[in-house]
Amino acid sequence: MNVQSDLLTQFHEIIKQQSIYSVYQPIISLQDGNVFGYEALTRGPKESTFHSPLALFQFAEQQGALYILEKLAREKAIQGSILEHSQQLLFINISSQVLYDPQFVPGKTLEVLHQYGLRPSNVVFEITERSSIEDFSLAKRILEHYRKQGYRIAIDDAGAGYSSLQAIAELQPDFIKIDRSLIEHIHTNKVKEYILETFVTFAHKMNISLIAEGIEQPDELMKLTRLGIHYAQGYLLGRPSEEPAEVQESHRMLIWQHRKVQGSVMTWTIGDLATPVMVFDKKALISEVADHLKKNQEAVGVVIVSEDVPVGLMMRDRLFQQLAGQYAFSLFWNRTIDGIMDENPLIVDEFMAVEQVSQMATSRSINHLYDLVIITSNGKMAGTASIRTMLESITNVRMESARVANPLTGLPGNLQINREINKRIMEERRFHVVYADLDYFKWFNDRFGFQRGDQLIQYTADIMQQAIAVCGTPHDFVGHVGGDDFIAISLSSLPEQLCKEMIRRFEQGIEMFYEGEEWEYVWDRSGKKVQSEGVTLSLSLVVCTCESPLSLEKISQTAALLKKKAKAHHGSIYYFQNIG
Incomplete structure (x- = not known):
């Protein structure tokens, strides 16, 4: 048996036995030093020629079996997920050419998510460019379908070539992952620093979050934090593992210190604006929520929770619109609130900057523009903030900073x-x-x-x-x-x-x-x-x-x-x- 035939046999056996697995590299928030999410990275059997993901996926591509392998990899990533709470995100890699595969059937990932207790809002599809995107109009239609279900999109390796910049312009992702080539030694390279400053300005205008990849030195982390990069990933912060990550206290200190020493930028966190709000369990009756809102005319909405973790939002106007139909009372009155609540409200950690939350809130669709923003502390319910409160605080802080900085x-x-x-x-x-x-x-x-x-x-x-x-x-x-x-x-x-x-x-x-x-x-x-x-x-x-x-x-x-x-x-x- 020749080498190629032997490799083909090994590959088919791996697919048949589903013997690949996922390890997870943490992505750290540069707002609070906490784990924002994990990127799922595929590994082949430990003693196999295909243990390396590069060898595994390159061989699959040569054999025309990339879709089969990536489908299995997505399932394994979800199955082994180590997300610690509902606000963390799971980044799953999808090569751009798989988008055009006839077997790429929408809905299959959703079935696996439901099986393991996750939601589309927990998942970010990370578009990797093993080959460049050839048909952007088709890719946009496919990705828009996923966005409507609640998934988010990331473009990987930004800055590594023209094609990634074109993908950003055409697909308008939720996240841009900045290639290691731009991150390495950025604390000593002014040209790289100026490029990153341009990325930050662009991302700010487009309401896109930036993730810096490949961080290996504390000085790189400090420079990126000062530049306003939102999230970070790299060996310094955590190697790929099958266990949840623990952020080193020294690295969390670097991030916290950045938030304290900035003079002219926004230093208020959204937690500073948190106000109490009535919460209901997701299995509470719609009639209970309606009664509360009738008796409390000043309440613009309520938060729906499961064991003190927010899972939805019910705004006053939207609830009474639902109940306004001819048969609505008899149809909904004794059903539970989770059936009609907004399952994808804006939920943010208490340490996120007010200005960043404001950008996220104002980029929502017109139907949700004035919805309450839900604030959590360690994943648990902490309060809400309104658009008006956020905009007023931003104005006040900017005026104060401009006057004294x-x-x-x-x-x-x-x-x-x-x-x-x-x-x-x-x-x-x-x-x-x-x-x-x-x-x-x-x-x-x-x-x-x-x-x-x-x-x-x-x-x-x-x-x-x-x-x-x-x-x-x-x-x-x-x-x-x-x-x-x-x-x-x-x-x-x-x-x-x-x-x-x-x-x-x-x-x-x-x-x-x-x-x-x-x-x-x-x-x-x-x-x-x-x-x-x-x-x-x-x-x-x-x-x-x-x-x-x-x-x-x-x-x-x-x-x-x-x-x-x-x-x-x-x-x-x-x-x-x-x-x-």
Whole structure:
């Protein structure tokens, strides 16, 4: 028996015995650090030539058996699903050419979902391009059929070629997965960063969520989080497994810190706007819900739950429209509410940004535009928010941010800095203030120009935030005093380690601003010639023990004295003092 014949026999046996299985790689939300969903990845038998999915699917394609294999793979993905609650999503790969296969019969996936207790709203079809899409009009019709059932669509490998960009334009997916080639070393590659910024702007306008693939370094994760990417996937966050993922606390810290230090962007979460709402079990009678809404005229709707997990929404107007027909009362009155509720309401986690939820809500069809948004906490019912409440909060936050944030870095300015320090003083808990100042910045600005000077200011803002993310806590704060002066307020148990990390990151990247030039002397602000290799970072660390009364003035005076001491030293350094 030749090799090809042997492979064919092995392949047919795998299909016959259904001996493939799925592993699941977590997709992490960059809003809250929680598991947003899983991508199902197919594996062949462990000791087989076809254990690798690449070998398995390539062989199936050569044999004209791709549809059969992908159908089995979808069934196995659903059968082995490790979704932990109804808000998580299962990403299932479908190659573009399978869409045109005559055997690709709509409805088959739905049967398997029902068998294993899942809904179309849990599933995202991820279109992979083993071959490019040839007939976009046909693909759009097929995918629209699935969208109407509640499935969502993702385009894989965006940025890997022209065809994926064309697929985005034609198919208008719900998710775009950004190829690893654009993610690798993005924290050191400005061109990649600018491309990603364009993706973020585009996705914002089109109400598409972005998923960055192939993340392997913490610095990549930090940069992507700061750029506004919605979700992340990669070995750093979790390898493919048959068990649910546990997000490392250090990675969750990086994500949380991003949410705390942003000054000009939306920092309110939808959970801040949650208001109580009446809930009914999905098996409650329609008559019970109608009676409640008649007695409570201010209630615009109710949420339908199953064991405190929201599964549907019943808006007042829609219910009474249903009951308005000639025989509607007798037909519906004693039936359960799950028969007529909206099974696919907008359900979001409490930590999702208000602005992002607003985009999702306003992109709904006109019939559902003013429906309540359901808010969950750890998958359980937490409350609802209305469109009006969200839009009002966005307006208020933007006005406040525009008024007090630094326009260059977007970090909070002096008003917010003073509020934050006073709040910490009132709490009477130990905290630390790090005051950062660039040495010889005027010399740098004069020599390299104000544009490069602005870039150095932004770089300093970045390293401050990155160091806080690595060594700080979720409740820490970074502000921009003005010019080349910054401040960090931290609850870290190792404040000196935080300062060392700031200096390490600054020194690691400052050389790239010099464009390969060298010198022995620089000039300080008074025009005095000083021997130095370039810009350095001086840090004043004020450790506030809160054992005795403290004031903003006392902290400021101490930081100024430490700053003077640091500036007298050549090179990047920090000095610290305990007060209070």
